[in-house]
Amino acid sequence: MAELSPQYLLDTLAPLADNQLVLAFSGGLDSMVLLHLLSLAQKQHSFSLKAVYINHGISAHANHWADFCKAQCDALGVAFAQQAVVITGQSNLEQKARIARYQALAQYVSTDKHMLLSAHHADDQIESLLLALKRGAGGAGLSGIAAKRPFAAGMLCRPLLVFSRSELEHYAVANKLSWVNDDSNSDCRFERNFIRQHLTPVIKARWPQFQQTATRSMQHIAQLQQLAEHYTRQALAQCVSDAGLLLQPLAELLPLQQDLVLRQWLADFGLNPETQWLTTLKQQVIAARPDAEPLLVLADYQLRRFANTLYVLKPIDVQTPTQTxxxxxxxxxxxxxxxxxxxxxxxxxxxxxxxxxxxxxxxxxxxxxxxxxxxxxxxxxxxxxxxxxxxxxxxxxxxxxxxxxxxxxxxxxxxxxxxxxxxxxxxxxxx
Incomplete structure (x- = not known):
C-alpha cells in the first residue's frame, strides 16, 4: 500500500532538474497537503516549483484565502502567484468556475517541461464516477479522473489519487498543517457537495470497500477505453483526408465503430456532441440524398457534406469576401x-x-x-x-x-x- 510521503511524490512524478512544477493551490486540505509534500520533496531533489491560486471571486472570503495561500507558500519557501478570473451568471456555476480555473492555469504551463499538479484524491474519483453515471457518460467519463494527461503545452498530473481524504486529513493533522475551509463545500446545490454529503456516506457505510472496488472498475474501463481509442485512431486514419472525413470507408466499418470514429474526428476539433446530435448528423447529413447540400451546426462549427465527404467548417470558412x-x-x-x-x-x-x-x-x-x-x-x-x-x-x-x-x-x-x-x-x- 502506498505511503503518503515526499518519496512517493518523487517516485510518482519523477521530476527532472529542468522540470517546472505548477501546483493548482486553493489553500484547502488537499492542496495544502500536496504543497507540504512538494516542499519536502524539493529538498531531496531539485526542481522548480510554483503554487498558483486562482481567485474566482465567488466567495466573499476569496481575497482572504489568497493572503492565506501566499503566507503558507512564503513559510515553506515556495514561489507563489495568484490570478483573478471573471465568472458571469449563476447558472452552471460549478462548471463555469472549473473551466475558468483551467483556462487560467494553462497560462502557467507554457512548455513541455511544465507539469501542472492538482490534489484530487480517491474520494474525488467516486464523486466523478457517480456524476458520470448521472449524465450517462461513455467510457471516457466512466474511467474517472486521469492520473496523468496532456494539458496546455505540458502535462497535468494528479499524484494523490490513490489516497483517500481521510488519509490526507491524517497527514495534515500529524504535520500540524492549517488549511482553508471553503463555506461553499456545504452547499448542496452543487452536485459534488450533494454526493459528498448525502450519497458517499451511505454507500461507504453499506459497502466499506466500495471506494477500492469502484476504483478498480474505473481502471478496467480506462484500459478498455485506451484499447478502443487505439483501434479507433487506426480506423480514423483510413477515413480522413486533407479535405475532411471520407464517408465511403466510414460506411465499411461496423456501426459501433462508425460512431467511435465520428466522435474521435469531432474531438480533434474540440467537439463533444450529445448522442442525439450524433444521430441527427447520421440521419440528416450523412444519409441525405446525393444531390442535397445538408448542413448541421455544432457549437461554432458547421457540418456539411459534399462529394461523399464530411467537412467541419469554422464561420470564416463559409464567409464570402465582399471586397474588390x-x-x-x-x-x-x-x-x-x-x-x-x-x-x-x-x-x-x-x-x-x-x-x-x-x-x-x-x-x-x-x-x-x-x-x-x-x-x-x-x-x-x-x-x-x-x-x-x-x-x-x-x-x-x-x-x-x-x-x-x-x-x-x-x-x-x-x-x-x-x-x-x-x-x-x-x-x-x-x-
Whole structure:
C-alpha cells in the first residue's frame, strides 16, 4: 500500500532538474497537503516549483484565502502567484468556475517541461464516477479522473489519487498543517457537495470497500477505453483526408465503430456532441440524398457534406469576401477574410496557372459570370465549371476571380483563359 510521503511524490512524478512544477493551490486540505509534500520533496531533489491560486471571486472570503495561500507558500519557501478570473451568471456555476480555473492555469504551463499538479484524491474519483453515471457518460467519463494527461503545452498530473481524504486529513493533522475551509463545500446545490454529503456516506457505510472496488472498475474501463481509442485512431486514419472525413470507408466499418470514429474526428476539433446530435448528423447529413447540400451546426462549427465527404467548417470558412481588390501588377497580393495570398511570378511554379494580364480586379462570388478556360470548346457560367471541378459550394464563394475590362480571365487555383504557351506570368494561390 502506498505511503503518503515526499518519496512517493518523487517516485510518482519523477521530476527532472529542468522540470517546472505548477501546483493548482486553493489553500484547502488537499492542496495544502500536496504543497507540504512538494516542499519536502524539493529538498531531496531539485526542481522548480510554483503554487498558483486562482481567485474566482465567488466567495466573499476569496481575497482572504489568497493572503492565506501566499503566507503558507512564503513559510515553506515556495514561489507563489495568484490570478483573478471573471465568472458571469449563476447558472452552471460549478462548471463555469472549473473551466475558468483551467483556462487560467494553462497560462502557467507554457512548455513541455511544465507539469501542472492538482490534489484530487480517491474520494474525488467516486464523486466523478457517480456524476458520470448521472449524465450517462461513455467510457471516457466512466474511467474517472486521469492520473496523468496532456494539458496546455505540458502535462497535468494528479499524484494523490490513490489516497483517500481521510488519509490526507491524517497527514495534515500529524504535520500540524492549517488549511482553508471553503463555506461553499456545504452547499448542496452543487452536485459534488450533494454526493459528498448525502450519497458517499451511505454507500461507504453499506459497502466499506466500495471506494477500492469502484476504483478498480474505473481502471478496467480506462484500459478498455485506451484499447478502443487505439483501434479507433487506426480506423480514423483510413477515413480522413486533407479535405475532411471520407464517408465511403466510414460506411465499411461496423456501426459501433462508425460512431467511435465520428466522435474521435469531432474531438480533434474540440467537439463533444450529445448522442442525439450524433444521430441527427447520421440521419440528416450523412444519409441525405446525393444531390442535397445538408448542413448541421455544432457549437461554432458547421457540418456539411459534399462529394461523399464530411467537412467541419469554422464561420470564416463559409464567409464570402465582399471586397474588390485592384491589381496593378504587384507580385504578391494579400486576400481578405482569411482567403490566403496570391503570388505572380515570371517562372512557372507548382500548381500555378498561366496569365497574360498584368492588371485587373480581383473579386469573389460572381458565379453567374461566363468563363472559357484555355482549350475549352465553349464558355459556361462559372458555377457550372465549379461543379465539374468538384469544388464544394461554400468554397466557390471564396475563390479569387480576376476580371480584366469586365471579362473573367482567371479563376485562382483552377483555370485561366490564357494558354500556357502564351503566358507572360504565372499565378499561384496559397490558401
Amino acid at each position: 481588390l485592384t491589381w496593378q501588377g504587384e507580385p504578391e497580393l494579400a486576400l481578405p477574410d482569411d482567403c490566403g495570398c496570391l503570388y505572380i511570378s515570371a517562372t512557372k511554379q507548382a500548381d500555378a496557372i498561366a496569365l497574360s494580364a498584368t492588371r485587373g480586379q480581383w473579386v469573389f462570388g460572381q458565379l453567374s459570370r461566363r468563363f472559357k478556360p484555355a482549350g475549352a470548346a465553349m464558355s459556361k457560367p462559372l458555377k457550372q465549371w465549379f461543379k465539374l471541378w468538384q469544388v464544394p459550394p461554400w468554397q466557390r464563394l471564396r475563390v479569387p476571380l480576376l476580371l480584366v475590362n469586365g471579362e473573367l480571365v482567371a479563376v485562382a487555383g483552377y483555370a485561366s483563359s490564357t494558354a500556357p504557351e502564351l503566358a507572360t506570368a504565372w499565378l499561384h494561390w496559397q490558401r
